[in-house]
Amino acid sequence: MTTFVDRVELHVAAGNGGHGCASVHREKFKPLGGPDGGNGGEGGSVVLTVDSQVTTLLEYHHSPKRKATNGKPGAGGHRTGADGEDLVLLVPDGTVVLDRKGNVLADLVGHGTTFVAAQGGRGGLGNAALASARRKAPGFALLGEPGEARDIVMELKSVADVALVGYPSAGKSSLISVLSAAKPKIADYPFTTLIPNLGVVTAGETVYTIADVPGLIPGASQGRGLGLEFLRHVERCSVLVHVLDCATLEPGRDPLTDLETIEAELAEYGGLDDRPRLVALNKVDVPDGQDIADLTRASLEERGYRVFEVSAASRKGLRELSFAMAGIVAEARAAKPVEESTRIVLRPKAVDDAGFTITEEDGAYHIRGVKPERWVRQTDFNNDEAVGYLADRLARLGVEEQLWKIGAHEGDTVVIGPEENAVVFDWEPTMAAGAEMLGRRGEDHRFESPRPAVDRRREKQKGRDAAEAEFLAFEALSSGRQAAIEGDDDEDY
Template identity: 65%
Template sequence: MSRFVDRVTIHVAAGNGGHGCSSVHREKFKPLGGPDGGNGGNGGSVRLVVDPQVHTLLDFHFRPHARGTNGKPGMGDNRDGATGDDLVLPVPDGTVVLDTDGTILADLVGAGTVFEAAQGGRGGLGNASLASKARKAPGFALLGEQGQERDLVLELKSVADVGLVGFPSAGKSSLVSVLSSAKPKIADYPFTTLQPNLGVVQSAGDVFTIADVPGLIPGASAGRGLGLDFLRHLERCAVLAHVVDCATLEPGRDPVSDIDALEAELAAYRPALDADHGLGDLAERPRVVILNKIDVPDAAELADLVESDIAERGWPVFRISAVAHTGLKELTNGLASMVADYRAAHPKPAARRAVIRPKAVDESEFSVIPDPEIEGGFIVRGARPERWIAQTQFGNDEAVGYLADRLNRLGVEDALTKLGAQPGAAVTIGDMTFDWEPTTPTGDEVPITGRGTDIRLDRSDRVGAAERKQARRLRRGLPDEADDA
């Protein structure tokens, strides 16, 4: 029998964006043909998609790591890099996605429902896309973004039509085995069933699913025993069937008291998803009572005594023996009728569409707060500034100057000034900390210098052309040009 896994933790990592290309068009008799560096491709995302053919999270149990494909870097001659392929992971209908803190991120119900587990990184712009009036031939390109990476918890709530409710060893697994082709583990000791079992039942052309979940004991709604692992799989069942052991020899137990104990736990339990898909609380679901093991003479007599009392509650009652195959046809037809009534009143949910929520017009792009660890320092937070930091080549002065222009236009410098930042203050954006120098002019006011340089940055670790030429003369033993002059 295949293993049923209903809760896993997976690590998803989207593909990184490709770096942009810094290139200048070269052609005979055209030494400076202009920038022609292409953009990097976007990284592939990781998506979860509901697949009706998948019924367990077993694949994620053995392969918990999922990674999208990286985007390709841009190339010269205005050639953009290829976009990374998205990784599509099929999940069962009824999968709930949570973060590591237990917050529900998505409830995947309906074939084709999609959840983006990790978003691929954006590709960096090439220098052809960065050309402007101020920088006609940029000597830099933007780096590709890192893909989103996080841990997710996948929790499966079985989407079954009928859920079997009962004490341990009430005969639920035996009933599933005779009503369907499922082969659950069956033994003569309590809590044999440690994981849900699903079976497909056919009756007069109708097909419905039945779920056998771990046995219930008093206190399960508070987590006792298998507790919530049991009740979670009943949240989406349209019909709840009490399977009562009429042959039990335990003192203080009888069919009516067993049903009352089960009903108390169902009433006390509250689903994590309120009014899950319009079904309401478990206490409001349609009920059916199955008096099992009537092949035992004493059990048959007890069933005769309690059947009328149970019928007064308005619930259908069926007397069966899973071992002797007694009363199974009547039970199957009765369950099929109740499921058909439910389906008529509750159409099958369609795949949920993605909801796009535009950002508010007055929403701030960033925030600036004092740095609690550095005296006089500040921390700039915001999606755009942090993304720009990750895209910048800090070994290229022109790229750093371009970053300063972007931050200035966003209003970061004005915000720092209002908070009283002093020249040389440590400013942290993302994982970079640098000394703030105010009153830097924007790109339109900066005189054009050599490619990859910026006159506003008075410190440069690169060796200029004149210095390289002088070093070559010295290596060859030629006199210094300054001496010749």
């Protein structure tokens, strides 16, 4: 049974961020020494890394679920939780990463190339980090964000310069064994090769890799034989070499028919029309092999092919074939655009980008955006102060104002986040600016009737005096229940 696997479906899950800690420093003669809750640690990420020593995806075929470690929660005494360790998955050179819909996420070519398949969650802020000049002792901390989880598909496409294509038992593995130091399995029966074989060939100053594609028979592009499993391995090749058997004893087969059949399968697979072709008439050392090659050569040259008569046993024509392949490979390499040095691309935020969008769907207002969704994930809804803090953040972002503009009314359904993990609540606009209300969150002066300016000034002064007295009493009790005001420096967290 073969141990080669070149396509797997993998479920990867990054680690969750650790929760922040809500703690108050206490020691002798200092019962309330201020908030000292530490931040949570970052969750570990799942990272794919190319390793030239890895040649198959077999390991992930047997273990298709991989998860990184979680970050540790913060602790009192300003102790930050430990970060989770990244999970590094080693993959072969030439691995293509796709999502479940077939969209390409990454094409990993070159030793050491990396791709973050799942990003670890952020650690939550502790109450020490949430403290400010007006919020001296927060009684809450932010939760750690869950790590990213996704299903990905990994496909291996061999990184070779030359691909040998042809019928089973046409002699592809034999050619590789004499052109390079590779030692593929060779036998006198079809489908001996069950995995693509790679070899390194040196021709003059050019060094290139050569691979054979096993199992090409009529219908291979539709799933017959092994062709559909391995046709993807010719996609990266610069040259296609048709290996035609001049000594086959099967009825109905000859070099020209074999060539037409293989070309039809390549055309059906698609994407290979621009590859240069060479033809190797193999096994000319056996009886009648040279005669068939002589009869076929003229027809192939009329079709525009460069033809080489070769024999893996006697090594006839192999030098000429290897240098011809090297010439095409060198031309293909020279034609590739020179890779520019890494450029830093700046994508400034649009002037009219509010950081969120609101759409009305099925009688509910759906709020989407990186910040609102992240803030919801960070909120402990069992803590009233944390919920109030979320309301204040949303108000400062402009969510309430935008809801008013588009015609939302008190009691309307508001949904924040994606449908599978959304927070749904009834909108109460008077609950939005709790930090400025200082306990009078049920009042909304926008609905009061106009009054003389003198009365309004007196009422404002009374309100300020009452608010100041209320604040001083609130601070004296050291309850740690003060909410945020505008200008906090943790809005982007």
